[in-house]
Amino acid sequence: MQRLTLRRRLSYNTNSNRRQKVKTPGGKLVYIYQKKRGTFPKCGDCKCKLAGIKPSRPMDRTRMSKRLKTVSRTYGGSRCHACVRSRILRAFLMEEQKVLKQIIREKRKDRIQQAIEKRKAAAKAAKASAKAEKKPAGKSVKKSAPKAK
Numbered sequence: 001m002q003r004l005t006l007r008r009r010l011s012y013n014t015n016s017n018r019r020q021k022v023k024t025p026g027g028k029l030v031y032i033y034q035k036k037r038g039t040f041p042k043c044g045d046c047k048c049k050l051a052g053i054k055p056s057r058p059m060d061r062t063r064m065s066k067r068l069k070t071v072s073r074t075y076g077g078s079r080c081h082a083c084v085r086s087r088i089l090r091a092f093l094m095e096e097q098k099v100l101k102q103i104i105r106e107k108r109k110d111r112i113q114q115a116i117e118k119r120k121a122a123a124k125a126a127k128a129s130a131k132a133e134k135k136p137a138g139k140s141v142k143k144s145a146p147k148a149k
Contacts, residue, residue: 043080
C-alpha cells in the first residue's frame, strides 16, 4: 500500500477536512477532499424545508442564480406555502377587525349624540312647560306713563 500525502496543511480529522482515497488514471492513490453537503433552506416561521429550492452551502448560494434560490410567490425563498397562506388570512382578518372596530366606534358616537339630543329636547320641553305654568291665565295690561302735552 502506498503512502498518501495531504494536499492541505490541516491534518486533523474534522468535519471540514474530510477526505477520500481515490485512485487516479495514472495509478496513484491521492486524497480528494469532500465538500460538506448542502442543506435545504428552512421556513422562517415553522422551520420546515422549503420545496422547490436547491440544497446548497451558504457560500454556493451567493453564486447561484435567482431561479435556483426562490419560488415565484410572495415570500418565495423565505416562507413555506402554508405560512404564507396563514399570514395572508391573518392580515385579512386583522383588517376586517379594524373595520368592525371603526363601525362600532361610529355607532357608539351616534348613540351618544342621540342621547344628548334627547336630553336637550327634554330640557326644552321642561322649560316650556314651566313657563306655561308660571304665566297667569288672564291678560296682563301694561300701564303706560302719562303723555306730556
